[in-house]
Each structure stands twice: as C-alpha cells, then as structure tokens.
Amino acid sequence: MLLDGKRLLITGVLDPRSIAFHVARCAQEQGAEVVLTSLGRARRLTERAAGRLPTTPDVLELDVTSEDDIAAVAKDLEGRWGRLDGLLHAVAFAPGSCLGGGFLDAPWEDVSTALQISTYSLASLGRGFAPLLEAADGSSVVGLDFDASLAWPGYDWMGVAKAGLEATSRYLARDLGPRGVRVNLVAAGPLRTIAATSIDGFQHFEPVWDERAPLGWDVRDPEPVARTVCALLSDWMPAVTGEIVHVDGGAHAIGAGVPRAVDDGASAVAGA
Ligand code: NAD
Numbered sequence: 001m002l003l004d005g006k007r008l009l010i011t012g013v014l015d016p017r018s019i020a021f022h023v024a025r026c027a028q029e030q031g032a033e034v035v036l037t038s039l040g041r042a043r044r045l046t047e048r049a050a051g052r053l054p055t056t057p058d059v060l061e062l063d064v065t066s067e068d069d070i071a072a073v074a075k076d077l078e079g080r081w082g083r084l085d086g087l088l089h090a091v092a093f094a095p096g097s098c099l100g101g102g103f104l105d106a107p108w109e110d111v112s113t114a115l116q117i118s119t120y121s122l123a124s125l126g127r128g129f130a131p132l133l134e135a136a137d138g139s140s141v142v143g144l145d146f147d148a149s150l151a152w153p154g155y156d157w158m159g160v161a162k163a164g165l166e167a168t169s170r171y172l173a174r175d176l177g178p179r180g181v182r183v184n185l186v187a188a189g190p191l192r193t194i195a196a197t198s199i200d201g202f203q204h205f206e207p208v209w210d211e212r213a214p215l216g217w218d219v220r221d222p223e224p225v226a227r228t229v230c231a232l233l234s235d236w237m238p239a240v241t242g243e244i245v246h247v248d249g250g251a252h253a254i255g256a257g258v259p260r261a262v263d264d265g266a267s268a269v270a271g272a
Contacts, residue, residue, distance in 0.1 A: 002234045004031035007081045007136075009073070009129070011037045011062060012090025012144075013046050017193045018114035019144060020090035021049055021125045028054045030230055035080070037062035037073060057172045064091050064121035070128035077132055082133035086233040089125055089143040092118040092195055098157035101199030106157055114157050119164035126172045126183065134179040139156055141176070144225075145185040145244060147252050154201015166244060173242035182241040184232050188225045189248035209255045212251030 008027055012020035013036050024034050038046035040157040046059050060076055062069045077084055094114035122143050133139040140158045146155070148163035155162075166185060173183040190196060190205040209217040228247045231237060246252045 001029075001032035001231060002236070004029050005083040006085040007034040007232065008032050008088070008227055008233060009037065009084060010034055010057075010088045011064070011078065011125075012088065013038065014042055014047050015045050015051055016049050017191075017222075018049070018090070018224055019188065019191060019222050021053075023088055023090070023229045024057065024221040025053055026223075026226040026230045027059075027233065028225060028232075032086075032233075033081075034207055035060060035077070039063040039069075043160075046115065063126060065116055067124070067128070070124060074128050074132060077129075081132075083135035084129055084139060085130075085136045086140045086142070087125060087129055087133065088229060088233070089122050089141065091121055092120040092158065092161070093160065094118065094158045095157075099198075100154045100156070103156045111157050111160075113268040114161050115164060118158065118161035119168055122165055122168045123172060124182075126176060127139050130176060130179060130181065133176070135183070135263065136180070136234045137237060138235065139181050140233045140237075141172065141181060141183045142229050143183075143185045144191075144229075145169075147187045147246065147248070149252075152201070153204040154199050158199070168243075170242045177241055182232075182237070184240060184242070185244045186225060186228050186232065186236075187246045187252065188221050188243050189213065189246065189251060191222050192219050193222075209249060209251050212254040214254060214258050215249040217249035217251065 010020050010024045027034055036050055036057050036059045038059050050056050050059055060073050062073050095110040097110045098114045148161050148166055148209050169183050169185050189209050206219055225247045
C-alpha cells in the first residue's frame with residue numbers, strides 16, 4: 001500500500017466534513033499510522049470524528065499558536081515513534097471582520113490573528129517537528145491552500161493569509177530540504193466544510209468551478225484532495241518540494257467557460 005509503515009501527524013480534523021478527516025481515512029486505508037490533533041472545545045468533536053475512522057487514532061492537544069503545545073506533541077511523538085514521516089497542516093482561522101467584505105475596515109489586531117493561525121503556523125510546525133521529520137528517511141509536510149493568485153469574493157484577509165502560506169511553504173522547503181524534508185501545498189477547489197461555509201461569499205466560488213473546471217468539480221467530494229495529499233505524503237514524489245499542486249478539476253488553468261457537451265457537432269460553452 002502507498003503509505004505502509006508511515007507515521008503521520010494530521011492537524012485540522014474538526015468533523016467528518018473536514019478535509020483532514022478524509023486525508024486521515026485515506027492514509028489509514030493506505031497503511032499509515034495516524035495521530036490527530038485538536039484544541040480546546042473543538043476536541044470533543046474531533047474525538048467523535050476520530051471514532052468514525054477505520055482505526056480510532058489518539059487525539060493530542062495542539063493550538064498552533066502555542067509553542068508549548070507544539071513542544072509537548074513533539075515530545076509525545078518522540079516517545080511514541082522516534083520519528084515523523086509526514087505532517088498535514090490543515091489549519092485556518094480568521095475573525096469575522098477579516099472575511100465576507102469590509103476588507104478595508106478589518107483592524108490589524110484581527111488580521112494578525114488570521115495570519116498567525118493560518119500562515120505563520122506552517123513555519124511554527126515545521127520548526128517544532130523538524131528534528132522528528134529529519135529522523136525519518138525522507139519526510140513530507142503538506143499544507144492546504146486556496147489559490148491566492150486572484151482576489152475572491154468574501155475571502156478577503158484569508159486570501160492574504162493564503163498568499164503568505166504559499167510563500168512560507170517555499171521558504172520552509174528551502175530550509176528543510178537539506179534535512180531531507182519536502183514541503184508542498186495542495187490548492188484545493190471549494191469544498192463544503194465548516195470553515196468554508198462560514199465564509200459569507202463562499203457560494204459565489206461554486207459557479208466559477210462549474211464554469212471553468214475541465215474535469216468538473218464536486219464541492220461535496222473531498223476524495224480527490226485527500227488522495228493527492230496522500231500521494232505527496234508517500235515516497236512516490238521524492239523530488240517534489242516547494243510546489244503547489246492544484247486539485248481543482250483544472251479550474252486554475254482556464255480563463256473562461258469550458259465546452260461541456262457536443263450538440264449536433266457544435267460545442268456548447270457552459271456559462272456562456
Ligand atoms: P475545517 O473547519 O474542517 O478545518 C479547519 C481546522 O482549523 C479545524 O479543525 C480547526 O480546529 C482548526 N484550527 C483553527 N484554529 C486553530 C488553532 N489555533 N490551532 C489548531 N487548529 C486550529 O475546514 P477545512 O475546509 O477542512 O479546512 C482545512 C484547511 O483547508 C484550511 O487551511 C483551509 O483554508 C483549507 N482549504 C479549504 C478549502 C475549502 O473549500 N473547504 C479549500 C482550500 C483550502
């Protein structure tokens with residue numbers, strides 16, 4: 001199996017809709033041993049979701065803004081496994097003022113919270129787990145991105161946070177590569193998770209994918225993203241780092257509507 005013997009730390013499972021939940025399921029199905037993390041009051045939900053995985057994993061406390069939490073999880077994994085083959089960063093948060101319009105009015109205090117949790121945390125986790133990742137024979141850090149090359153309705157400061165995440169992943173790839181650690185992002189198309197549907201404006205993303213994705217896109221199907229993350233966590237992409245893999249049905253590559261159907265020899269353009 002793709003991930004036989006791999007030991008993985010997976011952040012960001014909130015409920016069974018979470019992208020990270022599907023990565024954890026796919027990874028277990030592919031032979032990996034998994035530990036999840038959660039924080040505070042979300043932990044009960046995470047533990048309930050953990051019980052719905054093929055094998056119920058342990059859930060460790062990890063607020064990505066806490067260096068103490070990161071150190072405690074690293075210590076636990078050192079005793080448990082002595083190494084870490086892979087890490088999924090599936091964490092994002094922004095206060096309400098940073099999303100859904102009002103871009104110009106969001107105060108720095110709120111913006112800094114969004115950037116600390118959604119962007120800087122990739123570097124924090126990379127730093128905190130580097131010794132364990134280095135102890136593995138080639139390891140992989142994967143983060144979840146939403147294409148930050150364009151401005152989106154309502155995404156506002158989270159879009160800025162994702163642009164920062166893209167840059168952070170490249171610098172982390174630069175600094176951890178010599179230690180045998182790959183760092184990549186998966187830029188996912190829109191999926192109906194708690195984080196996504198709480199964004200006022202998310203509904204405006206969906207028609208863009210209907211119109212542009214040559215392969216089509218289902219906002220209820222996280223499987224393509226989960227499989228790609230598992231591929232990046234495996235040994236099958238050993239020379240790929242600092243990369244952003246778009247798992248979006250191809251929408252990022254297409255400027256306007258895609259021919260959908262052939263009707264009497266003439267193609268119809270969806271959304272035209
Ligand atoms: P989700 O709500 O299921 O997951 C978000 C996670 O972030 C939750 O588990 C939450 O507990 C965690 N989190 C928030 N603050 C934290 C903190 N301080 N410390 C540790 N964890 C914290 O939603 P999701 O859509 O599965 O989001 C996972 C990742 O995927 C995010 O980075 C998100 O931006 C990204 N993403 C989502 C979509 C989409 O359309 N759903 C598309 C592209 C990228």
